[in-house]
Amino acid sequence: MKKQIAGTIISFLMMGTLCMSQTLPVMATGEEDTVSLTSGQYISGRQPLSEEQEKLYQYPDLPAVSTNALYPEKFDLREQGLVTPVKDQGVWGTCWTFGFLSAAEGNLLKEYGINTDLSERHLAWFRTQPETSGTQKGEGISTSMHPFMLGGTMFMSISTLSAWKGAVPEEEAPYDELAYDYYADCSVDESARYHSSYQLRNVNFLPNPTVMTEDGEYVYRPEATEIIKSALMETGVLDAGYYGIMNYDENYFNSETGAQYTYEYQPANHEVSIVGWDDNYSKTNFTEGFQPEGDGAWIVKNSWGADWGSGFRGDWAGDGYFYLSYYDRSLCDVNQISMIPAEYGNDYNYQYDFIGAAYFLNFNNDDGSAIQGANVYTVQGNEQVSAVSVFTPYADMTVTADIYRLDTDAASPADGEKLSTQQVFFPFTGYHVIELDEPAMLRAGEKFAVVITAMTPDGLTYISFETGTKEEVYNKTYTSVVNEGESYVFTDGKWEDMIVIKDRYEEEILEGLGQDETVGNLLIKAFTDEIPSAELTSLKVESFDSSGVNTGDVLEVSPADPAITLSADAASASFETAVQPEGGSAEIKIGDRILQPGEKISVEELQNAEITVTTSIDGGLGNTYTFTVDVQNTVPPEDNNESDTGQNGSSTGQNGTNTEPESTDSAGNTKNVPDTGDGRETAALIYITALIAGAAAACAAFKKKRL
Numbered sequence: 001m002k003k004q005i006a007g008t009i010i011s012f013l014m015m016g017t018l019c020m021s022q023t024l025p026v027m028a029t030g031e032e033d034t035v036s037l038t039s040g041q042y043i044s045g046r047q048p049l050s051e052e053q054e055k056l057y058q059y060p061d062l063p064a065v066s067t068n069a070l071y072p073e074k075f076d077l078r079e080q081g082l083v084t085p086v087k088d089q090g091v092w093g094t095c096w097t098f099g100f101l102s103a104a105e106g107n108l109l110k111e112y113g114i115n116t117d118l119s120e121r122h123l124a125w126f127r128t129q130p131e132t133s134g135t136q137k138g139e140g141i142s143t144s145m146h147p148f149m150l151g152g153t154m155f156m157s158i159s160t161l162s163a164w165k166g167a168v169p170e171e172e173a174p175y176d177e178l179a180y181d182y183y184a185d186c187s188v189d190e191s192a193r194y195h196s197s198y199q200l201r202n203v204n205f206l207p208n209p210t211v212m213t214e215d216g217e218y219v220y221r222p223e224a225t226e227i228i229k230s231a232l233m234e235t236g237v238l239d240a241g242y243y244g245i246m247n248y249d250e251n252y253f254n255s256e257t258g259a260q261y262t263y264e265y266q267p268a269n270h271e272v273s274i275v276g277w278d279d280n281y282s283k284t285n286f287t288e289g290f291q292p293e294g295d296g297a298w299i300v301k302n303s304w305g306a307d308w309g310s311g312f313r314g315d316w317a318g319d320g321y322f323y324l325s326y327y328d329r330s331l332c333d334v335n336q337i338s339m340i341p342a343e344y345g346n347d348y349n350y351q352y353d354f355i356g357a358a359y360f361l362n363f364n365n366d367d368g369s370a371i372q373g374a375n376v377y378t379v380q381g382n383e384q385v386s387a388v389s390v391f392t393p394y395a396d397m398t399v400t401a402d403i404y405r406l407d408t409d410a411a412s413p414a415d416g417e418k419l420s421t422q423q424v425f426f427p428f429t430g431y432h433v434i435e436l437d438e439p440a441m442l443r444a445g446e447k448f449a450v451v452i453t454a455m456t457p458d459g460l461t462y463i464s465f466e467t468g469t470k471e472e473v474y475n476k477t478y479t480s481v482v483n484e485g486e487s488y489v490f491t492d493g494k495w496e497d498m499i500v501i502k503d504r505y506e507e508e509i510l511e512g513l514g515q516d517e518t519v520g521n522l523l524i525k526a527f528t529d530e531i532p533s534a535e536l537t538s539l540k541v542e543s544f545d546s547s548g549v550n551t552g553d554v555l556e557v558s559p560a561d562p563a564i565t566l567s568a569d570a571a572s573a574s575f576e577t578a579v580q581p582e583g584g585s586a587e588i589k590i591g592d593r594i595l596q597p598g599e600k601i602s603v604e605e606l607q608n609a610e611i612t613v614t615t616s617i618d619g620g621l622g623n624t625y626t627f628t629v630d631v632q633n634t635v636p637p638e639d640n641n642e643s644d645t646g647q648n649g650s651s652t653g654q655n656g657t658n659t660e661p662e663s664t665d666s667a668g669n670t671k672n673v674p675d676t677g678d679g680r681e682t683a684a685l686i687y688i689t690a691l692i693a694g695a696a697a698a699c700a701a702f703k704k705k706r707l
Contacts, residue, residue, distance in 0.1 A: 045089070045092065045093025045096060045151040046096050046151060046152070046153065046241055046269050046270050047096070047150075047151040047153050048268075048269075049153060049155075049268075054332070054333070056205045056393065056430075057205050057206070057332060057334070058207070059207035059395055061395070062207055062221070062223050062227070063207070063227075064395075065227060065230075071229050071230075073278070073280055074277065074278045075229070075232065075233065075276045075277055076299055077106065077110075077232065077236060077237060077275045077276050078276070078299075081109070082106055082109045082110050082236055083102075083109070083301065084102065084105040084106065084109065084115065084116075084117065085117075085306065086301060086302065086305065086306040086308075086319065086320030087120075087305075088176075088303065088304060088305035089304070090179025090180045091179070091180055092124075092148040092149065092179070092186075093148065093151040093152075094120055095244070095270050095272070095303050096152035096154065096156065096157060096271045097120035097124050097152065097157065098120055098271070098272075098273075098303035099154075099239045099241075099272050099273050099303065100123075100154055100157040100239045100271065100337065101118040101119075101157075102237055102239070102272075102301060102303070103236070103237045103238055103239040103273050103337040104167060104200075104337050104339045105117070106236040106237025106273070106275070107235050107237065107337055107338055108198065108339050109236065110235065110236035111235070111236070111339075111340075112340075112341060112344075114341065116169055116197075116198075117169060117170040118166070118167045118169065118170065119166065119167070119168050119169060119173040120175045121173040121174065121178070121186065122165075122167070122168050122172065122188055123160055123161070123165075123166050123167065124147060124152070124186070125147060125148075125173070125186060125187060126160055126165040126166065126188065127141060127159075127160045127165075127358075128140075128141050128142060128147040130479060131481075132193075135352075135481070135486075136352055136481045137481070138479055139354045139479055140355060140478075141156070141355065141359075141476055141479075143476050144472060144475055147186070148186050150475060150476070153358075154203075154239060154333060155357045155358050158200065158203055158356070158357040158358075159354075159355060159356035159358035161199075162200050162356060162357070162389060163351060163354055164194055164199065164349050165193055166195070166196055166198075167196065167197060167198045167200075168197050169197055172195065172197075173188045173192065197341070197342055198340065198341055199340050199341075199345040199346070200431070201338040201339060201340045201345075201433050202336075202430070202431065203336065203338075203430045203431045203432075204335070204336040204428035204430045205334075205428055205429040205430045206224070206228055206231060206334040206335065207221070207227060208221075208332045208333070208334070209221055209222075209224040210327065210329050218329050220326070220327050225326055228298075229277060231334075232274065232275075232276065232277070234336075235338055237273050237275050237301070238334050238335060238337070239274075239337060240271070240272055240274050240333060240334045240335070241270065241271050241272075241331075241332050241333040242260075242268055242270060242272065242300075242324060242330045242332070243268060243270070244269055244270025244302075250287055251263075251287055251289075251290045252287070252290070253287070253322075254285065254286055255313070255314040255316070256314070256316060257285040257323070258314060258316035258318040258321070259285040259322065259324075260322060260323070260324050261286040261290065261291065261292045261324075261328055262328045262329050262330040262331075263290050263329065265330075266330045267330070268332050272300050272301060272302055272303065273300070273301045274298050274300055274301075274324075275299050275301050275321075277297070277298050278299065278323070279295065279296045280296070281295060281296055281297040282295050283295050285297075286325060292325040292327035292328075296327075297323035297326060298323065298324045298325075298331070300321060301321055302322060305320060306319055306320040307319075309322060335430075336428075345527075346386055346527035346528060346529055347528060347529045348380070348383065348527065348529075348530075349525060349527055350377040350525065350527075351526075352375060352482070352487065352520075352521035352522075353465075353520065353522065353525070355466040355478055355479075355480055355520060356466055357391060357431060358466075359466060359467055359468070359478045360391070360464055360465060360466045360523060361464070361465060361467050361519075362393040362463070363462065363463050363464075364461060364462045364463075365461075368460060369491075369493075370453075370461050371489065371490060371491050372451060372453050372461065372463070372489070372490035373451075373452050373454075373463035373488070373489055373490075373522040373524060374450060374451040374452065374488045374489075374490070374522070375413075375449070375450050375486060375488075375521065375524040375525075376406065376413055376447060376449045376485060376487075377450075377526055378446070378447050379443070379444060379445070379447075379448060379528065380444060380445075381444045382442070382531050382532070382533045382620070383442055384440060384441045384442065384528060384529055384531045385403050385419075385420065385448060385526050385527070386435065386436055386439045386528060386529050387435045387436060387526075387527040388401050388403075388433070388434050388436070388450050388452070388525060389431065389432065389433050389434070389523075389524065389525040390432055390434060390452055390454060390523070390524065391430070391432075392426045392428070392430060392432060392454060394429060394456050395427060395428060395429055396427055396456070396457050397425075397426050397454055397456055397457075397462075398423060398424070398425050398426075399424050399425075399426060399432075399434065399453070399454045399455075400421065400422070400423045400453040401420075401422045401424075401436070401451070401452055402414070402420070402421045402450075402451040402453075403418070403419045403421070403436070403440040403448060403449070403450060404416035404418050404419065405417045405419055405442060405446060405448055406446075406447040406448060407447075412495035413451050413488050413495060414449070414451055416449065419438075419440035419441070419442075419448075420437075422434055422435075422436050422438075433527070441531060441620070441621055442528075443621060448526075449488075450524050450526050452522075452524055463489060465487070465498070465519060465521060466522075467480060467517045467518060467520060468480030468517060468518040468519075469517060469518070470516050470518060471516075479518075480518050480519065480520030481520065482498050482499055482502060482521050483499065484499045485497065485499075486499075486521055487521040487522040487524075489501060498521065505519045506518060506519050531620040531621060532581050532583075532617050532619070532620035532621070533617075533621040533622075533623065534579055534580075534581075534584035534615035534616055534620060534623060535559075535579065535580050535584070535623060536579055536625050537558070537559075537578045537579065538556045538557060538558055538559075538577075539557040539575060539576075539577055539578075539613060539627070540554065540556055540557075540576040540578070541554070541555040541557060541564055541566075541573055541574070541575055542554050542555075542573060542574050542576075543566055543567055543572075544572045544573065544574070545569055545570070546571040548571075548572070548600070551567065551569060551570060553567050553570065559625060562625075562627055565630050565631075566603060566606065566629065566631045566632065568631075568633055570603055570631065572600040572601055572603060573600070573601055573603065573606060574597075574598050574599055574600050575588050575595060575597075575611070576598060577613060577615075579615050583618065584615055584617040584620075585617070586613050586615045587613070587616075588612070588613050589613075589614070590605065590606075590609050590610070590611055590612075591609070603631045606631060607631050608628065608629070608630075609628070609629055610627070610628055611626070611628070611629060612624060612626050612627075613626075613627070
């Protein structure tokens with residue numbers, strides 16, 4: 001069945017001294033305007049977005065979110081100490097790292113009280129460093145030009161940081177030392193690739209306040225402005241794009257007041273961060289003759305140094321900040337970013353999509369039938385799946401994440417034991433991490449599947465997967481790597497491995513979009529945490545005589561040598577366990593009966609009984625151990641007239657199954673009992689019968705199994 005291609009990513013690069021980017025205007029209907037690309041006059045480093053990327057911010061129907069109608073007239077996060085200092089990107093086209101990480105820093109300040117300076121250098125460098133090892137070796141973005149001259153987008157920030165390539169503190173990869181040095185070595189040591197002091201948790205793509213209609217007219221949506229205000233108050237500083245003007249067009253930018261209003265279409269070529277608003281900021285502060293329709297402006301933090309606007313390129317006492325009108329027609333792509341310190345995050349990131357959000361497609365079945373995606377992983381240690389990541393290409397999506405434990409012969413990602421399920425409603429498009437209320441606990445070496453069902457309000461389901469390019473496109477090459485057994489798609493009523501259907505998808509992309517691309521893995525990650533496993537270190541066995549007095553026989557039975565043999569004079573025994581790590585506990589059972597620590601059990605009940613020890617620990621795995629017990633019998637005294645009958649012997653089968661002993665001599669050879677003809681034959685037979693009944697084979701079987 002032919003699939004509908006719901007989205008694609010196309011990157012454009014307009015080359016200049018640094019990197020200036022251009023985009024096509026996007027209408028609320030999703031149709032492309034006829035305005036053509038023009039070469040750029042100003043330089044910043046924000047690469048353009050494709051039409052489909054821009055659609056993620058358009059929201060023809062605004063998302064189903066409630067906003068606070070009682071917003072203050074002025075709100076400034078600087079006054080609350082929730083904004084980090086202004087930085088300077090210098091000569092490089094790296095504004096996309098500064099805008100994104102400024103928002104990340106602000107979120108850490110607001111949510112955790114952490115005042116940190118994150119490294120733009122680390123992000124910019126590893127964005128264009130393909131994988132060097134592992135099953136996805138070679139996957140990633142590469143470039144034929146200087147990576148800091150290339151420019152970038154918020155999608156590249158998401159792709160890099162969601163892979164846990166950063167974020168790291170500035171001191172780990174300093175940027176300032178190379179900001180104004182064209183000949184600086186901008187590289188970062190390979191050993192720091194997966195250093196991540198802070199983990200990316202969520203990015204909501206917020207609706208653009210201004211959109212273009214089919215007839216080319218701009219419409220201002222105050223509801224979208226309210227959504228942005230709500231996000232500022234909720235999570236702190238926001239990332240955004242706009243048309244930046246370093247050399248100033250006074251029609252757009254009033255250098256006396258530090259106020260910008262782009263009154264016509266201009267492509268976003270610069271990425272900044274929004275730190276507040278002022279509803280009463282007068283429209284007269286904008287250039288006369290080119291003023292917006294009403295008062296109100298965003299307070300915007302730039303990345304051109306703290307002296308910008310305070311003597312450098314203007315003197316409006318800006319200290320690196322300026323005002324951007326609510327009605328500005330270039331303001332777009334506002335991102336609400338949530339970070340988490342690594343110590344509060346997860347231990348491991350299972351992933352295949354190292355291109356990820358930087359270059360991807362969304363698919364759905366054109367007949368409306370269900371489509372699902374799944375990634376299959378093998379857990380490396382005793383771990384629990386605590387969270388998974390998804391990408392939502394439409395507003396108001398409901399996403400269901402199911403976690404399955406799979407046997408080695410599982411026929412599909414859903415052919416296993418469902419360990420956890422979580423359903424979440426996402427009003428915004430974007431990158432999201434879903435926390436599981438019930439983490440899925442797994443043992444080292446087990447396979448598991450993350451099955452994602454992403455549904456729109458009208459019941460359509462979508463999958464998102466990364467794509468690569470077969471040749472360089474605007475100085476970049478996207479290389480995707482997909483292997484058997486990694487990603488699966490449920491379509492046309494069955495599960496198929498991506499390695500099997502990728503050729504079909506690539507043909508549809510070529511036919512539907514005219515783009516010769518390679519299909520990669522699904523945009524699904526699994527985040528796990530190490531969990532303890534309660535291990536039985538020893539089973540203490542004490543024997544008691546018929547009077548209940550301790551006989552002095554104490555056994556410390558190790559799971560490595562689990563034989564339990566009680567002495568002949570034991571009338572009862574008690575059991576106690578030792579469990580590691582601290583906090584672990586154990587339950588002892590004989591059959592269905594639960595034993596209390598120190599409880600005395602008669603040898604009659606213990607003989608040939610199966611003892612089960614089950615360990616447990618909060619937030620971790622338990623284990624089950626099985627023992628059998630043998631009780632020695634007292635040999636009856638011999639008749640003085642009885643001839644030597646030799647020694648008794650025994651052999652013991654696996655798991656404590658006893659075999660009948662034969663009478664043997666001291667050398668272990670089978671010895672026949674002589675026929676004396678004087679009645680001793682009867683005595684010997686009685687004696688042999690007693691030996692058989694009291695076989696003294698010491699045995700205990702030990703087995704560890706899954707709970």
